[in-house]
Amino acid sequence: MAALRMVVLSGCGRTFLNAPKTVPVPRLNMSFASLPKGRKLAMTTLGVLTTGGAGLALLLHHSVSASDLELHPPNYPWSHNGLVSALDHSSIRRGYQVYKQVCSACHSMEYLAFRNLVGVSHTEEEAKALAEEIEVLDGPDETGEMFTRPGKLSDYFPKPYSSPEAARAANNGALPPDLSYIVSARHGGEDYIFSLLTGYCEPPAGVSIREGLYYNPYFPGQAIGMAPPIYNEVLEYEDGTLATMSQVAKDVCTFLRWAAEPEHDQRKLAYGFVYPYSPRLLPEET
Numbered sequence: 546m547a548a549l550r551m552v553v554l555s556g557c558g559r560t561f562l563n564a565p566k567t568v569p570v571p572r573l574n575m576s577f578a579s580l581p582k583g584r585k586l587a588m589t590t591l592g593v594l595t596t597g598g599a600g601l602a603l604l605l606h607h608s609v610s611a612s613d614l615e616l617h618p619p620n621y622p623w624s625h626n627g628l629v630s631a632l633d634h635s636s637i638r639r640g641y642q643v644y645k646q647v648c649s650a651c652h653s654m655e656y657l658a659f660r661n662l663v664g665v666s667h668t669e670e671e672a673k674a675l676a677e678e679i680e681v682l683d684g685p686d687e688t689g690e691m692f693t694r695p696g697k698l699s700d701y702f703p704k705p706y707s708s709p710e711a712a713r714a715a716n717n718g719a720l721p722p723d724l725s726y727i728v729s730a731r732h733g734g735e736d737y738i739f740s741l742l743t744g745y746c747e748p749p750a751g752v753s754i755r756e757g758l759y760y761n762p763y764f765p766g767q768a769i770g771m772a773p774p775i776y777n778e779v780l781e782y783e784d785g786t787l788a789t790m791s792q793v794a795k796d797v798c799t800f801l802r803w804a805a806e807p808e809h810d811q812r813k814l815a816y817g818f819v820y821p822y823s824p825r826l827l828p829e830e831t
Contacts, residue, residue: 616762618733618740625802631810632803638666639782640800643793646780648724651716651771653704656725657804660698665803672698679703717757719770728798729805735798737763742794745773 625632641662644654659676663669676696681703684691696703705721706712713720722730731737740763748760748767758768775793782788803809 615765615767616740616744618736618763621736621739623735623799623802625799625809629813631813633799634666635784636796636799637803639784639786639796640798640803641666642783643775643780643797644724644800647774647793648797649702649705651705651712651721652724653706653721654702654725654804655704655723656701658699658701659696661807663698665807666800669698676700717770721771724801724804726805728801735802738801739794739798741769742775742797743790 624630644652659672662672662675667675676698679696679700680693681696681700682691683694686692706715709720728734728738733740741761744761744763745759746762748754752760752767754760754768758770759772760767761769775790775797777790778788779790779793780788786792
């Protein structure tokens with residue numbers, strides 16, 4: 546039974562007993578279909594705006610970190626990312642040229658040998674010629690002395706510095722990383738490397754960069770010790786391709802993806818996928 550309320554009227558000494566007012570309770574199980582048309586439209590609009598706002602907030606969170614202004618690299622449409630897509634081996638060859646002429650001055654690739662290029666980006670004769678361009682310390686000989694000789698296919702790419710200490714001394718204390726597996730070792734893979742190479746710019750207002758460092762919003766901390774390594778026509782491609790900054794970055798990223806995952810094409814071929822770029826690696830027709 547509902548409780549009775551005692552109400553005292555001011556100005557008189559009488560007391561009245563009143564029953565509580567009846568408050569209508571909304572139906573919680575009312576279906577969306579039974580709502581009026583205007584309320585349906587309002588609720589739908591509110592849901593779309595809420596979802597869109599949450600999605601935008603999530604996108605901004607992943608794109609820009611407000612704490613350190615670090616940009617997240619976008620997803621680029623790499624031709625080899627498809628389920629049935631192989632690496633562009635012409636791009637791998639150009640990427641090796643970029644590494645040799647630009648990157649190898651500071652960065653090593655100590656896990657890659659000249660023989661690895663054979664059948665991928667170069668013929669055996671071309672790879673031998675590349676190896677013979679370097680001098681390799683070998684020995685000892687029968688007299689116990691060390692000697693130098695021309696490189697062979699079995700030799701690994703030469704290192705730019707004799708030791709990590711020498712590398713740091715030549716780069717203001719920064720140690721250039723080895724590039725053999727750099728694509729797999731960095732979050733974002735080739736998207737990150739491409740964005741880093743093409744992302745150098747002036748620091749925003751209020752941000753100061755120490756002398757000897759360069760501003761790059763894609764690098765953790767934004768202050769990177771590597772000077773901008775590429776620019777338009779930084780080199781001349783052997784095949785005549787125009788060496789724009791984006792083309793150079795794309796080619797070296799493709800080369801580094803192959804270096805980090807040399808089984809990329811063979812793995813897809815093993816599952817019966819198509820090879821669009823490397824017909825010479827397919828089994829010979831009978």
